[in-house]
Amino acid sequence: MILSENKKESYFSIFYHNSRWEQLIRQCLIPELDGCIKGKKINCFYWHLSEDQGHHIKLTVQGNQNLGFESVLKENISEYLIHYPSENLVQKFPMDSFFMNFENNAVKMAIYRPFNQQTSVFDSSELLQIRSIFTNIIASQIDGEFGDEFKVGISVYVLMTVLHTYFSDCRKMELQLREIITLMLSRKTIRETVMLERQLFPLDLAASGVPEIWQDFMENYVTSTLTWLNPLGGFLKDKQVTHQEFNSLFLDIIYLFQEQLGADLNLHPYFCTFLLYRYMISLP
Numbered sequence: 495m496i497l498s499e500n501k502k503e504s505y506f507s508i509f510y511h512n513s514r515w516e517q518l519i520r521q522c523l524i525p526e527l528d529g530c531i532k533g534k535k536i537n538c539f540y541w542h543l544s545e546d547q548g549h550h551i552k553l554t555v556q557g558n559q560n561l562g563f564e565s566v567l568k569e570n571i572s573e574y575l576i577h578y579p580s581e582n583l584v585q586k587f588p589m590d591s592f593f594m595n596f597e598n599n600a601v602k603m604a605i606y607r608p609f610n611q612q613t614s615v616f617d618s619s620e621l622l623q624i625r626s627i628f629t630n631i632i633a634s635q636i637d638g639e640f641g642d643e644f645k646v647g648i649s650v651y652v653l654m655t656v657l658h659t660y661f662s663d664c665r666k667m668e669l670q671l672r673e674i675i676t677l678m679l680s681r682k683t684i685r686e687t688v689m690l691e692r693q694l695f696p697l698d699l700a701a702s703g704v705p706e707i708w709q710d711f712m713e714n715y716v717t718s719t720l721t722w723l724n725p726l727g728g729f730l731k732d733k734q735v736t737h738q739e740f741n742s743l744f745l746d747i748i749y750l751f752q753e754q755l756g757a758d759l760n761l762h763p764y765f766c767t768f769l770l771y772r773y774m775i776s777l778p
Contacts, residue, residue, distance in 0.1 A: 501537075502559035505552070507602040508571060511580035512549040516636040522574040523553070524633060526567060530555075535563040540625035542609070543632070543640060543756035548583055548595035552606050556622075568601050575599040609753070615735070615743045624747075627725045628652075628754045634722040645755045647703050649748070649766040654711045655723050656747050659730040660740060664774065671771040674741055678764050690764060704773045 510518050523541075530536040536557030544550050557563040579599045596602060609625075611618045635648055657667045679687055714720050715727075735743050748763045755762075 500558050501556060502564070503554065503556045503608065504564045504567075505554055505604045505606055505608065506568065506571070507550050507552055507596070507605050508575075509548050509550040509596050509598050509600050509602065510575060511583055511598065512543075512545065512640050513638075514578075514580040515543070515549075515551065515640060516638060517578065518551070518574070518580075519633055519636060521578075522571060523551075526570050527555070530557065530563055530567065533561075534558070535561040535566070538622060538626055540622070540629040540754070541632075542754045545756060548598060550596070554609070554625075564603075568603065572601050575601070613746045613750075615739065615746045620733070621750075624726075624729060624750065625754065627729060628751055630725065631722055632754065640756070642757075643703070645752075645757050645762065646766055646769065647707060649751060649755070649757075649762070650704055650707045650770055651711060651720070651723060652726065652751055653744075653748060653766060653770055654708070655715070655726050656730060656744055658711075658715060659727055660735070664777065668771065668774045670740070670744075671767060671774065674744055675764070675767055675771060677741060677745070678767065686760070690761070702769050702773075704769050708773060 508518070508523075527536065527539050531538075536555050539553060539555045541554070542552040544552055555563065555567065576599070582598045583595060596605075610621070612621055616624060631648065631652070635644075637644070657670070661667045661670065679690075682690070711720065715723060718724060733743070745763075748767060749759060752759055752762045752766075757763075
């Protein structure tokens with residue numbers, strides 16, 4: 495992304511135990527960032543959740559460098575962490591990586607690489623828009639810890655929004671998902687495919703929450719009761735794609751969303767897609 499002369503993109507890593515992310519987001523990040531937007535200090539932001547080298551939120555902010563938003567945000571977020579510290583994460587041994595965890599209850603600057611600025615489907619401005627939409631989806635649905643149940647559930651809602659935007663017939667949705675799953679598997683080795691199948695086929699669909707999500711979506715999305723999904727639906731309606739482009743769009747959506755959730759990109763995109771497909775083929 496090419497920024498104008500006065501624009502700056504800043505990268506905050508906010509280390510804070512994930513059991514307190516809900517409070518951090520609602521009590522600190524949203525008020526601070528909304529205030530900066532209203533004051534025209536920043537024009538957009540998005541975040542990625544992460545548990546690599548300590549639980550933390552990677553916050554990317556784009557704003558006017560002449561208004562000093564970076565130092566103000568860092569100071570105010572740091573002050574919140576001091577007043578409301580989270581519990582320290584116990585370092586596991588053997589460690590999952592070669593690197594020690596960063597200090598907890600702290601803000602670090604520019605320690606992660608900027609995320610991709612475009613894909614084969616989305617240009618830089620569209621990518622910025624959809625990451626902001628995903629950030630708002632996460633913020634609106636946070637409830638306690640960010641475990642796999644939360645990640646899978648919210649992802650299925652997002653995938654159903656994508657399918658519902660472009661298809662009105664459930665049979666066509668099912669066929670499209672089958673094609674996408676085949677495409678996903680074609681990119682994996684035989685060993686990876688076998689490992690995925692061993693993890694997925696014993697799963698109890700009823701326990702996955704997908705039936706309840708399906709019913710909730712089908713009953714409430716068309717009546718706009720699920721307002722937190724409306725911005726995503728509106729964004730997608732403006733994005734016209736061919737049949738082949740839809741597969742790429744679907745894959746971009748699921749991988750981008752899993753990336754922002756801090757999920758396992760080798761497992762979760764396929765896992766969520768397969769769960770939804772498996773439920774759809776069970777329908778009468």
